[in-house]
Amino acid sequence: MDERADAQAGGVTIYEVAQRAGVSIATVSRTLRGTGPVAGATREKVLRAVEELRFTPSRAGVSLAEGRHAANGIVFPNLSGPYFAEVLIGYEEVTSELGRSVVILSTKGREPTPRGTDAIRDAVRELAGRVDGLVVFGSTVPGDVVEELVASRLPLVLISHAPMPGAVTLRSENTASARALAHHLLGHGHAEFAFLGAPYATGDDVDLRWQGVREVLGDAVQPVLTAEYTVESGYQAALRLLRGAGRPRAVICSDDEVALGTILAAEELGLSVPHDVAVTGWDDIMAARHARPALTTVRQPMRELGARAARALDALIAGLGVEDAHRTLDTELIVRGSCGPHPPGGH
Amino acid sequence: MDERADAQAGGVTIYEVAQRAGVSIATVSRTLRGTGPVAGATREKVLRAVEELRFTPSRAGVSLAEGRHAANGIVFPNLSGPYFAEVLIGYEEVTSELGRSVVILSTKGREPTPRGTDAIRDAVRELAGRVDGLVVFGSTVPGDVVEELVASRLPLVLISHAPMPGAVTLRSENTASARALAHHLLGHGHAEFAFLGAPYATGDDVDLRWQGVREVLGDAVQPVLTAEYTVESGYQAALRLLRGAGRPRAVICSDDEVALGTILAAEELGLSVPHDVAVTGWDDIMAARHARPALTTVRQPMRELGARAARALDALIAGLGVEDAHRTLDTELIVRGSCGPHPPGGH
DNA sequence: GCCGTGGATGGAAGCGCTTACATGCGGAGG
DNA sequence: CCTCCGCATGTAAGCGCTTCCATCCACGGC
Numbered sequence: 041m042d043e044r045a046d047a048q049a050g051g052v053t054i055y056e057v058a059q060r061a062g063v064s065i066a067t068v069s070r071t072l073r074g075t076g077p078v079a080g081a082t083r084e085k086v087l088r089a090v091e092e093l094r095f096t097p098s099r100a101g102v103s104l105a106e107g108r109h110a111a112n113g114i115v116f117p118n119l120s121g122p123y124f125a126e127v128l129i130g131y132e133e134v135t136s137e138l139g140r141s142v143v144i145l146s147t148k149g150r151e152p153t154p155r156g157t158d159a160i161r162d163a164v165r166e167l168a169g170r171v172d173g174l175v176v177f178g179s180t181v182p183g184d185v186v187e188e189l190v191a192s193r194l195p196l197v198l199i200s201h202a203p204m205p206g207a208v209t210l211r212s213e214n215t216a217s218a219r220a221l222a223h224h225l226l227g228h229g230h231a232e233f234a235f236l237g238a239p240y241a242t243g244d245d246v247d248l249r250w251q252g253v254r255e256v257l258g259d260a261v262q263p264v265l266t267a268e269y270t271v272e273s274g275y276q277a278a279l280r281l282l283r284g285a286g287r288p289r290a291v292i293c294s295d296d297e298v299a300l301g302t303i304l305a306a307e308e309l310g311l312s313v314p315h316d317v318a319v320t321g322w323d324d325i326m327a328a329r330h331a332r333p334a335l336t337t338v339r340q341p342m343r344e345l346g347a348r349a350a351r352a353l354d355a356l357i358a359g360l361g362v363e364d365a366h367r368t369l370d371t372e373l374i375v376r377g378s379c380g381p382h383p384p385g386g387h
Numbered sequence: 388m389d390e391r392a393d394a395q396a397g398g399v400t401i402y403e404v405a406q407r408a409g410v411s412i413a414t415v416s417r418t419l420r421g422t423g424p425v426a427g428a429t430r431e432k433v434l435r436a437v438e439e440l441r442f443t444p445s446r447a448g449v450s451l452a453e454g455r456h457a458a459n460g461i462v463f464p465n466l467s468g469p470y471f472a473e474v475l476i477g478y479e480e481v482t483s484e485l486g487r488s489v490v491i492l493s494t495k496g497r498e499p500t501p502r503g504t505d506a507i508r509d510a511v512r513e514l515a516g517r518v519d520g521l522v523v524f525g526s527t528v529p530g531d532v533v534e535e536l537v538a539s540r541l542p543l544v545l546i547s548h549a550p551m552p553g554a555v556t557l558r559s560e561n562t563a564s565a566r567a568l569a570h571h572l573l574g575h576g577h578a579e580f581a582f583l584g585a586p587y588a589t590g591d592d593v594d595l596r597w598q599g600v601r602e603v604l605g606d607a608v609q610p611v612l613t614a615e616y617t618v619e620s621g622y623q624a625a626l627r628l629l630r631g632a633g634r635p636r637a638v639i640c641s642d643d644e645v646a647l648g649t650i651l652a653a654e655e656l657g658l659s660v661p662h663d664v665a666v667t668g669w670d671d672i673m674a675a676r677h678a679r680p681a682l683t684t685v686r687q688p689m690r691e692l693g694a695r696a697a698r699a700l701d702a703l704i705a706g707l708g709v710e711d712a713h714r715t716l717d718t719e720l721i722v723r724g725s726c727g728p729h730p731p732g733g734h
Numbered sequence: 735g736c737c738g739t740g741g742a743t744g745g746a747a748g749c750g751c752t753t754a755c756a757t758g759c760g761g762a763g764g
Numbered sequence: 765c766c767t768c769c770g771c772a773t774g775t776a777a778g779c780g781c782t783t784c785c786a787t788c789c790a791c792g793g794c
Contacts, residue, residue, distance in 0.1 A: 053780055064744045069782060076783085077741055094539070099516040100456065101780030103447035104749045111490070111517070118476070125472040129465070132493050136510065141517060143458070143490050146479050163483065170446040170458070170488060192441070271673065300677050326618065330647050332679030400750055411774045416752060423753085424771060448750030451779045736794085744787080749780105756775075764767085 052093045061089035072097070111141040112353055113171040115164060117180045118148035120270065121297050122325040123342060124177070127199070130346025131175060138354050143171055147180045161185050168194055173353045175199060178211075179241045195356035197349045202243045203366040208352045210367050212340035214245050217371045218252025221292065221320060221338060222261075224373065228380035230290040230318055231260060236277055236302060237294025238263035246294045249322065253292055262288070266298055274301025282309055282317065289317065290379070296321035296328045299335055303378070314380045324374050333377035340371045399440045408436035419444070458488040459700055460518040462511060464527045465495035467617065468644050469672040470689060471524070474546070477693025478522060485701050490518055494527045508532050515541055520700045522546060525558075526588045542703035544696045549590045550713040555699045557714050559687035561592055564718045565599025568639065568667060568685060569608075571720065575727035577637040577665055578607060583624055583649060584641025585610035593641045596669065600639055609635070613645055621648025629656050629664065636664065637726070643668035643675045646682055650725070661727045671721050680724035687718045 058065040063082060070076040071086040078086070089095070103109050112135050116124045132142050145167045150159035164185055168174060173195035176186065189196050190206035198204065200211045225233070235254075239247030246269075253261055264281050267273040274297060281291070282305055293299035299321030306313050313319050313333055321328055324339035348367070355362050375382065405412040410429060417423040418433040425433070436442070450456050459482050463471045479489050492514045497506035511532055515521060520542035523533065536543050537553035545551065547558045572580070582601075586594030593616075600608055611628050614620040621644060628638070629652055640646035646668030653660050660666050660680055668675055671686035695714070702709050722729065 055780080065781080066745080066783075067743060070743090073782080077743090079742060082742080094535075096512055096516050098451075098780050099513075100447050100450035101749095102782080104445070104451050104751085104779085105781040105783085107749070109447065119472050119479070120476065122469065122472075125466050125469075129467065129493070132466070132491060133496065136492065141490050141492070141514065143488050144479060145483065145488070146476070149480065165443055166446075167488065169443050188441075271677075297673075300673075304677070326644075326647075327674035327677050330618075330651070330674050330678045402750080412751080413753075413775080414773060417773090420752085424773090426772060429772080445750050448779095449752080451750075451781090452752040454779070738793085739791090740789105741791105742787100742789085745785085747782105747784085749782090751779085752777105754775105754777085757773080759772085760770100762767100762769090764765100 052095050054095070054097065057086070057089045057093055057095045060093060061085040109170055109172050110139065111143055111171045112173050112175070112350070112357075113143045113145065113167045114175040114349075115145045115147060115167065115180055116177045118146055120148075121295075122327075123295070123323055126325075126342035127177075127346040127349075130343035130348075131350045132346075133343075134347045134350035135354075138350070140172070140354075143167060158182075161188075164189070168192065173197070173357045175349045175353055176201075178244050195353055197353045197356070199345060199349055200245045208356060208362050208365050210345060210349055210352065210369070211245065212345060212369045213371050214248035215252035215255075217338045217373065218249040219256050220373050222253045222256035224336075224375065225290050225292070225318065225320070225379060226256070228290075228318065230380070232286065232288045233257050233261035233290050233292060234264050234281055234288040235261050235292050235294070236264045236266060236274065236281065237269060237298045238265045239294075249294060261292070266294070269295050269298055271297045271301040271304070274298030275305050276301070278302035278305035279308065282306060282311060287317070291317060291319050293319065293321050296323045296325045296335060296337055299337070299378070300327060300331055303331060303333075303335075314378050318380050319378045321378075328374075329376075331378070336376045336379035337374050338371050339374050341369050344369060399442050401442070401444065404433070404436045404440055404442045407440060408432040456517055456519050457486065458490055458518045459520050459522070459697070459704075460490045460492065460514045461522040461696075462492045462494060462514065462527050463524045465493055467495075468642075469674075470642070470670055473672075473689035474524075474693035474696075477690035477695075478697045479693075480690075481694045481697035482701075485697070487519070487701075490514060505529075508535075511536070515539065520544070520704045522696045522700055523548070526591050542700055544700045544703070546692060546696055547592045555703060555709050555712050557692060557696055557699065557716070558592070559692060559716045560718050561595035562599035562602075564685045564720065565596040566603050567720050569600050569603035571683075571722065572637050572639070572665065572667070572726060573603070575637075575665065577727070579633065579635045580604050580608035580637050580639060581628055581635040582608050582610050582639050582641070583613060583621065583628065584616060584645045585612045586641075596641060608639070613641070616642050616645055618644045618648040618651070621645030622651050623648070625649035625652035626655065629653060629658060634664070638664060638666050640666065640668050643670045643672045643682060643684055646684070646725070647674060647678055650678060650680075650682075661725050665726045667726050675721075676723075678725070683723045683726035684721050685718050686721050688716050691716060 054065045054068050058068045068086050071078045071083050114131055119125050135142050147160050175197045178200035196207040198207050198209045201209050203209050235250055239250050266277040291302050299319050302319050303313050306317055311317050321335045321337040324337045328335035328337050352362050401412045401415050405415045415433050418425045418430050461478055466472050482489050494507050522544045525547035543554040545554050545556045548556050550556050582597055586597050613624040638649050646666050649666050650660055653664055658664050668682045668684040671684045675682035675684050699709050
């Protein structure tokens with residue numbers, strides 16, 4: 041309040057500071073960045089001027105001169121469910137710890153590339169232009185756009201994407217976990233299964249889960265599509281499925297939200313979970329624990345995924361080699377009530 | 388693949404395009420931005436060169452020349468629960484629709500300003516330096532930092548913050564909703580109440596809810612603090628509360644996550660919800676609907692909050708006046724099972 | 735007492751782009 | 765046929781900063 045609030049948005053420049061301190065802009069820059077020697081008295085004068093003028097270096101100026109942005113981007117399909125939010129938490133935390141800003145881009149709502157100038161490509165290009173590196177979730181972005189990014193040599197980390205030269209990839213384990221889950225369900229004595237949320241894209245997480253389930257259960261499991269990975273579309277699909285003739289004994293859902301929708305549908309139809317139908321999810325989101333019955337699911341380390349992506353990206357940007365360019369993180373089977381009764385003392 | 392992938396990250400400049408097209412950089416710029424006249428043939432040449440070179444204007448260069456960033460920021464405490472994530476969804480959607488990037492900053496983990504150069508202040512300044520406007524959640528940022536932002540004339544929208552000259556503020560209604568909720572609980576015949584998640588800061592959302600509840604229930608309600616607004620700390624606090632002597636008949640929680648924790652605690656203690664103790668939440672997050680019993684809560688329009696903030700900020704940046712500088716959005720009481728039995732046919 | 739040396743500082747050239755402003759040109763009007 | 769006008773284009777001056785390089789100065793060693 042004692043200072044004149046004349047600090048126009050982006051107003052005061054290094055020249056004004058220099059003039060006020062009676063030095064050259066070079067000296068101001070050196071003082072502020074700690075590059076090069078500056079005499080004690082000079083330093084004082086400069087810092088005082090900076091303080092009085094409330095000087096903050098123009099980000100655009102710095103970026104242009106330095107040739108870098110000190111910002112990293114991340115592209116995800118949406119933030120509706122907890123999944124991407126959790127990954128984002130881990131990513132933001134580490135990235136800002138490393139002194140870089142985080143620019144986000146959700147591809148939700150943009151046209152899924154029919155050919156030609158599409159919105160996603162433009163948005164990703166725009167984003168790529170203002171960051172030093174990018175994290176992109178699996179199938180949020182058309183393949184040719186990913187290739188364009190790789191070709192541009194932009195440091196790139198892909199989450200839940202098949203290994204790819206020119207980029208680091210990172211994902212949670214899927215297939216083995218799916219097999220473990222399937223075996224667990226077999227242990228309950230269930231026989232007919234449905235896999236709800238059948239895969240869209242080959243090689244994405246859900247596809248791999250389906251592969252694993254399929255390996256173990258063979259023809260005893262039928263794939264059933266949901267429109268999206270949301271409670272609502274899980275509910276809709278489950279309603280159809282459970283009302284049908286060959287009602288499965290257990291529904292293995294692609295993710296927790298679809299599973300929650302399934303439980304809702306079962307309830308609506310007067311079916312008891314897990315007595316009439318067992319239900320399992322994937323991810324172990326918060327609601328999984330609070331659902332009744334609590335959801336049996338596969339926990340994947342969402343925050344760690346984000347954190348590791350951030351670190352890998354930083355290494356890439358720094359020009360360091362990344363130890364393991366295509367890493368897979370372990371998951372954990374979380375057995376709760378929704379998959380069937382367990383002996384009270386049992387594990 | 389047919390093109391040379393020599394596009395170094397941030398490599399090709401407008402000069403190279405100009406040279407290749409045989410024109411000046413001014414013409415290239417005019418062609419790409421659509422400012423000023425360009426002859427058809429020239430336009431063709433330029434566009435072809437742009438295409439062949441995969442030219443994308445350097446963001447830093449553009450920003451510096453234009454004097455703007457084409458990016459907006461948002462500051463929130465964390466992204467753990469669904470609340471801030473939902474607001475962010477609304478914000479991101481509208482902002483990117485308006486052709487601007489979104490830069491995020493979570494204050495989680497940064498020291499809460501003991502005096503002196505603190506991490507939050509620095510992070511916010513850094514953010515402020517790379518955007519054209521900022522949205523800040525209520526009490527994520529120390530008061531003097533907010534004042535600094537206002538003084539800097541940076542377009543600023545505050546969410547869940549008391550009205551303030553120099554900034555637009557936006558929030559959901561709290562007090563009246565709290566009164567309505569309290570009345571509803573009284574209608575169930577409950578008598579002793581606890582308000583779990585007692586306010587930290589005067590004037591923030593939770594404080595206003597507490598005020599409303601207090602107005603109606605008077606001394607029949609006791610405030611009980613939780614460490615954070617999370618399931619875990621709600622659980623811990625509820626455990627203590629419900630195990631104590633003067634166990635309340637109804638627990639009004641500051642938000643849904645605390646309420647979910649409370650339900651967990653009740654279950655752990657062998658108490659039936661709502662028979663032994665009624666529980667209510669706030670926000671209507673996804674898990675509220677899936678909890679058993681389903682949570683009675685106050686729904687607030689989280690996405691709309693974000694969307695409106697984005698639009699207001701855009702108006703501010705454009706220099707337009709904002710119609711209503713201090714707006715309050717309506718909420719809705721969502722009655723489910725956790726507050727007590729309702730007549731089957733009742734509303 | 736002179737030169738060498740290194741610390742402190744200023745000058746100035748970019749970084750990549752936008753945009754007045756100047757220039758050049760061809761056609762319409764007289 | 766000459767002038768005037770307006771479209772198409774180029775020239776160059778920034779935008780705010782970093783940093784290489786040159787300059788200057790004081791001091792210690794000979």
